[in-house]
Amino acid sequence: MSASPPRPSRSGPSSALAVSPTEIAEARARLPEAFRAPLLRRLVRLGGWLAFAGLFAWCLYDFDASPERLWNGLLRLGKVLSFMFPPHIWTSWKEISEILTGLAQTLSMAFLGSLLGALIAFPLSFLGARNINRIPFLRFGVRRGFDIIRAFETLILALIFIRAFGLGPLAGVLAIAVGEIGVLAKLYAEAIENTSKKPVEGVVASGGSPLQSIRFGILPQVLPVLLSITLYNFESNVRSGTILGIVGAGGIGFLLSDRIGAYRWDEAWSIIFLIIAMVYVIDALSDYIRTRFIGHYDGTR
Amino acid sequence: MTLVPPSVLAFERDFAAQRRRSRLTFLLVTAIFVTLFLITASFSDFFKVSQITLSDGSRAERWVLLAGLPRLGEYLWKTIPALSLDSLGADLANWFWRWKVWLWLLLETILIAFMATVLGCVGGFLLSFLAARNLTPGPLTLWISRRTLEIARTVPELVFALIFVFCFGAGPLAGVLAVALHTVGALGKLYSEVNENVDMRPLEGVKASGGTWFDQIRYGAVPQIMPNIISYTLLRFEINVRSSSIIGYVGAGGLGQEFRTALSYQEYTDLSALFVIILVTVTVIDWVSEKIRHHIIGLERTA
Numbered sequence: 346m347s348a349s350p351p352r353p354s355r356s357g358p359s360s361a362l363a364v365s366p367t368e369i370a371e372a373r374a375r376l377p378e379a380f381r382a383p384l385l386r387r388l389v390r391l392g393g394w395l396a397f398a399g400l401f402a403w404c405l406y407d408f409d410a411s412p413e414r415l416w417n418g419l420l421r422l423g424k425v426l427s428f429m430f431p432p433h434i435w436t437s438w439k440e441i442s443e444i445l446t447g448l449a450q451t452l453s454m455a456f457l458g459s460l461l462g463a464l465i466a467f468p469l470s471f472l473g474a475r476n477i478n479r480i481p482f483l484r485f486g487v488r489r490g491f492d493i494i495r496a497f498e499t500l501i502l503a504l505i506f507i508r509a510f511g512l513g514p515l516a517g518v519l520a521i522a523v524g525e526i527g528v529l530a531k532l533y534a535e536a537i538e539n540t541s542k543k544p545v546e547g548v549v550a551s552g553g554s555p556l557q558s559i560r561f562g563i564l565p566q567v568l569p570v571l572l573s574i575t576l577y578n579f580e581s582n583v584r585s586g587t588i589l590g591i592v593g594a595g596g597i598g599f600l601l602s603d604r605i606g607a608y609r610w611d612e613a614w615s616i617i618f619l620i621i622a623m624v625y626v627i628d629a630l631s632d633y634i635r636t637r638f639i640g641h642y643d644g645t646r
Numbered sequence: 647m648t649l650v651p652p653s654v655l656a657f658e659r660d661f662a663a664q665r666r667r668s669r670l671t672f673l674l675v676t677a678i679f680v681t682l683f684l685i686t687a688s689f690s691d692f693f694k695v696s697q698i699t700l701s702d703g704s705r706a707e708r709w710v711l712l713a714g715l716p717r718l719g720e721y722l723w724k725t726i727p728a729l730s731l732d733s734l735g736a737d738l739a740n741w742f743w744r745w746k747v748w749l750w751l752l753l754e755t756i757l758i759a760f761m762a763t764v765l766g767c768v769g770g771f772l773l774s775f776l777a778a779r780n781l782t783p784g785p786l787t788l789w790i791s792r793r794t795l796e797i798a799r800t801v802p803e804l805v806f807a808l809i810f811v812f813c814f815g816a817g818p819l820a821g822v823l824a825v826a827l828h829t830v831g832a833l834g835k836l837y838s839e840v841n842e843n844v845d846m847r848p849l850e851g852v853k854a855s856g857g858t859w860f861d862q863i864r865y866g867a868v869p870q871i872m873p874n875i876i877s878y879t880l881l882r883f884e885i886n887v888r889s890s891s892i893i894g895y896v897g898a899g900g901l902g903q904e905f906r907t908a909l910s911y912q913e914y915t916d917l918s919a920l921f922v923i924i925l926v927t928v929t930v931i932d933w934v935s936e937k938i939r940h941h942i943i944g945l946e947r948t949a
Contacts, residue, residue, distance in 0.1 A: 407757070408899075418813045418819075450689050453685070457686045493925075500804075501892070506718070508717070509721055510711070513691050514690035515694065591896065595690065602896075605808045
């Protein structure tokens, strides 16, 4: 901190020092907390930091993170990274089509999974919304059901579906779809709960049935939000679709883990570049769709 | 013939036009979706036909979804352990027969998540000031830090784990680094959004009394963003526990490796036991972190 410019103090002529020691002492007497926390709080804080540092150090020891091992790992990582340049470019049509099919499979898995998940989650979400389903224990049960579905990782679901439907993208589609039911149904239900009651009352007052009150009172309010939520989840499913291939559920991840397993790092880096590029393009596209057709909606998770 | 006022006629005309337009849009959107559905279905084997063995021993062609469903039911049925009331203790012991190994690996999983969250939090915190439009030292720094965060966030932790297992050897260290790198990207973005919403007046105050850029961040911005940072970090810790429980599948430590062994040895009930362990852990962490978050928010309100 550089010295602050002199300012006229309250005690007569302006001195070069803006704050006199007496003023500091006065302030210290008036606001002791601003200068120093009480002893007990300081001890608790110190203890907390020590415990934290101790745990961290023990983890380093337990995980065998010796400087030597880290250094050797970084050297190997540098070697692996050096395969990035020059980037590997596939020349034969057979290889190119293999990679493109992988990318298309990943996108297809994300799209189909999100679509199926959304179609099933949509009716279910009304059962979980407080302003539609007025039976508390039923609503509570449905909500816990969503939570249980969400507890399954997409990857674990994929492993289960691979057992039943064989290796390939179909297991990935179903894994994304089932996982998506849990997430979307919860978010949809919250969106439905956030709607205004007035249009519903209007529909009921002019003689509409309960179904009509949902169709003309709630749906117009909630549809843009639902579409926006679904788009966001589609984006994140494109990201998670890339890893489903690693356990054998089709898509680009399978090719990537295959190349890494065979130590063909140059090709692996090119595939990672393509994944990043694909995610970028999908994000840009869905951003465009959102701003153009849906309007602004901020965030889901 | 009753006389209809012209305003009503105009309304009817406009209403009909509106209806036509919305019907057209609906048809168009439906057509697009059906086309996309058919394309993606063909890529993801949705209509594949597979062979099944019927009960009388003959083979038949069935749509793969229908063929797989009974297998799926069978599989899930096998994962449910045999629990009876009169020998519940023994059955539970039988179900969690590897509990010593699992408990140890669960601890490892949580520690991987802890380390990764700490490292990711520090990295994301440092980068988030460079990646916030209002606090960044310069446009080049902004661009570089933002692209770094984006790439770290886009590549899934499992891919990082594959790479790091090769570099650092199998074990939890590779998992920590993989999850940490992904966490830097995720948290850095969230933090930088928090930073972009700070009140700039305290920073101006620090600047006016002669503070450097560093002083402005330290005394002007950090006190404002701290509560948000803590709650985002706690949320992320929970997500990282989930990812750490998976990451062992490619050999990066934690419970994931047990999933792999259980699958390959066909130990069906182990799968449900592992699932129960992770579910309970995540629920407990969720509950505790919510308590802490409410406590912090409460502190902010009284402060």
